[in-house]
Amino acid sequence: MRNPVRYRPRAVLFDLDGTLLDTIGDLAEAANRMLAELGRPLRSQEEIHGFVGKGIPNLVRRCLTENTHAGEDEIEAAVLVFRRHYHVVNGASTRIYPGVLETIGELRAHSVKLAVVTNKAEAFTLPLLERMGIAGHFDTVVSGDTLPVKKPDPAVLHLACARLGVAAGEALMIGDSANDALAAQGAGMPVLLVTYGYSEGMPVDTIECDGLLSNALQALDHIAFA
Numbered sequence: 001m002r003n004p005v006r007y008r009p010r011a012v013l014f015d016l017d018g019t020l021l022d023t024i025g026d027l028a029e030a031a032n033r034m035l036a037e038l039g040r041p042l043r044s045q046e047e048i049h050g051f052v053g054k055g056i057p058n059l060v061r062r063c064l065t066e067n068t069h070a071g072e073d074e075i076e077a078a079v080l081v082f083r084r085h086y087h088v089v090n091g092a093s094t095r096i097y098p099g100v101l102e103t104i105g106e107l108r109a110h111s112v113k114l115a116v117v118t119n120k121a122e123a124f125t126l127p128l129l130e131r132m133g134i135a136g137h138f139d140t141v142v143s144g145d146t147l148p149v150k151k152p153d154p155a156v157l158h159l160a161c162a163r164l165g166v167a168a169g170e171a172l173m174i175g176d177s178a179n180d181a182l183a184a185q186g187a188g189m190p191v192l193l194v195t196y197g198y199s200e201g202m203p204v205d206t207i208e209c210d211g212l213l214s215n216a217l218q219a220l221d222h223i224a225f226a
């Protein structure tokens, strides 16, 4: 993009799955171990890719109900099965996306505060950040079960900002889906979306946002350091 608007954020809030980390292999593995244990047909990674974005209970529900049926009790029990398998595989095939470490390093070098705001439950988020060696870069982490609501509810972004001591208008969100975009817009902060992540089957260029990034490093084109 030529001459994009440059923000001067005091904090950058990052989405996790599909933005910082490519986690689809582990999510699909846990989902298929769950489906196998429940005696249900397995699903392709591509299909499961479209189910990621609104947290684990929603992922499990879609695995059990898309083109088929399951009762609420069955779905509730399946969430526990998924979590048991995901604890085992979480991080095994996860990779940090290109440009992420350099971007984080540049932001930290300019004293910009950093947070992760994810819809992934905390029991998986914190060990995953540790395992990938990036936990220490973030000043705070808000997970999918930190509050009773998740993205697209802006409350999770407000909580991250409160913990960082910045106003919502002084922060910038970087995500990969409409959940991130809507949460940011609800909180009154600009949002950049990466084009390589998971957007629940929605073409990312159809989601209203303040800029698209094909590599995380392009976020720096939208930022002016004081």
Ligand SMILES: O=C(O)COP(=O)(O)O
Pocket: 015, 016, 017, 018, 052, 053, 054, 055, 056, 059, 117, 118, 119, 120, 121, 144, 151
């Ligand atoms: O857990 C999910 O479904 C998505 O997590 P994310 O908010 O980090 O993309």
Ligand SMILES: [Mg+2]
Pocket: 015, 016, 017, 018, 019, 053, 175, 176, 177, 197, 198
């Ligand atoms: Mg995401």
